[in-house]
Amino acid sequence: MSTPVLQAIGLRRTYGDTEVLKGVDFSVDKGQVKALLGPSGSGKSTILRLMALLEPPNGGEVLLNGKQIGVETLANGTTKPLPERRLAVQRRDIGMVFQRFNLFAHLDVRHNVTLALTEVGGLNKAQANERAEAMLERVGMANRMGHYPSELSGGQQQRVAIARALVLEPTVMLFDEPTSALDPELVGEVLDVMEKLAESGMTMVVVTHEARFARRVADEVMLFDGGVIVEQAPPDDFFDNPSHERTKRFLSHLH
Ligand SMILES: Nc1ncnc2c1ncn2[C@@H]1O[C@H](COP(=O)(O)OP(=O)(O)OP(=O)(O)O)[C@@H](O)[C@H]1O
Ligand SMILES: [Mg+2]
Numbered sequence: 741m742s743t744p745v746l747q748a749i750g751l752r753r754t755y756g757d758t759e760v761l762k763g764v765d766f767s768v769d770k771g772q773v774k775a776l777l778g779p780s781g782s783g784k785s786t787i788l789r790l791m792a793l794l795e796p797p798n799g800g801e802v803l804l805n806g807k808q809i810g811v812e813t814l815a816n817g818t819t820k821p822l823p824e825r826r827l828a829v830q831r832r833d834i835g836m837v838f839q840r841f842n843l844f845a846h847l848d849v850r851h852n853v854t855l856a857l858t859e860v861g862g863l864n865k866a867q868a869n870e871r872a873e874a875m876l877e878r879v880g881m882a883n884r885m886g887h888y889p890s891e892l893s894g895g896q897q898q899r900v901a902i903a904r905a906l907v908l909e910p911t912v913m914l915f916d917e918p919t920s921a922l923d924p925e926l927v928g929e930v931l932d933v934m935e936k937l938a939e940s941g942m943t944m945v946v947v948t949h950e951a952r953f954a955r956r957v958a959d960e961v962m963l964f965d966g967g968v969i970v971e972q973a974p975p976d977d978f979f980d981n982p983s984h985e986r987t988k989r990f991l992s993h994l995h
Contacts, residue, residue, distance in 0.1 A: 743806040745770050745943045746791060746834070746912045751800035751866050753786050753791035762967035768912065773944045775975075778964030779990065784947045787964070788914045791945075792836045796821045804911065829861065835905035835913040839921050841897040843889040843904070849876065850885040853904045861908060875903040879933045895926030899933055902945055912943040920949060938941065951994055955979055963987045 744767035753761040760783045766775045778784050790797050793810045801808050809830045811819040813914050813967045820831070843852050850872055857868035876882045879899040889897050898918055905913060915934065920926040931953050938944055938957050948954060954961050956974060961978040963970045963986065971978065 742769060744768060745805060747803040748787065748791060749801045749803065751787065751790055752798045754798050760967055764969060766969065767768065768943055768945055770943055771941045773938045773946065773958045775958035775961045776945060776964055777949045777954065777961060782964045783967050784964050785916050788916050788945065788947060790916055792834045793827050795830050832908050833911040835908065835910035837901050837905055837915045837918050839917040840900040843897055844902055845889050848886050848888050849881060851898050852900055853907050856908055871907050875907045879903045893926055894922045895929045898922065898930045902933055915946040916942065917947050923944060963990055
């Protein structure tokens with residue numbers, strides 16, 4: 741059995757009195773695509789944020805290539821969160837794309853993509869530009885290098901956001917409903933880019949409501965509800981022959 745690229749073990753997260761993640765076990769193998777479905781408020785974004793080290797869990801572990809990340813082990817064997825500077829280094833292995841594209845409004849497309857390369861990646865301007873151009877080419881945005889986010893459609897902005905995450909050469913990409921803020925006619929161009937990325941062998945976790953995309957691209961589909969994973973199965977089983985009542989009910993609302 742090979743080591744998962746990204747793994748969560750017993751992951752817990754509480755906000756106030758509410759336990760949003762109740763000890764979630766999750767893993768994705770190299771080159772695998774996992775689609776995460778579930779009702780609003782079930783904790784889908786939360787688990788992605790914890791695995792991307794954007795906030796610390798209240799319990800449990802996140803492992804990248806078998807090694808726990810986000811914490812350091814003290815001499816007495818207990819762990820504590822890493823200082824921000826070291827978290828930032830680990831975060832570079834985990835690309836994240838959000839529902840709202842979160843591009844820097846004051847930077848053009850080129851600089852949105854090169855910023856992290858020159859600021860934390862240690863590349864000079866020419867190297868960063870070369871990498872950025874190649875990545876923007878891949879998402880079909882190389883002809884918009886000088887445009888500002890406000891001059892782009894939502895689909896174009898999201899493709900730039902994907903290029904910005906990819907340019908750091910992450911080990912795994914996490915997508916949090918990447919198309920749900922888009923006008924329907926712009927959804928396809930973003931899903932196409934993601935499908936190509938999956939075909940290129942990228943390891944991906946995708947929170948989505950796009951059942952057709954999940955069926956076509958994902959290796960496994962999961963239903964998340966009430967802070968736990970209710971069902972996990974290959975797409976045909978998940979959609980056509982789910983084991984759990986909860987999944988059947990969820991799917992009946994989806995179609
Ligand atoms: N920073 C926070 N502070 C307090 N409560 C939070 C915080 N983030 C999330 N929650 C709560 O945790 C629960 C799960 O939120 P989360 O955003 O993970 O759900 P989701 O499955 O992504 O939902 P959606 O489909 O609407 O995006 C919700 O009840 C939410 O209100
Ligand atoms: Mg969410």
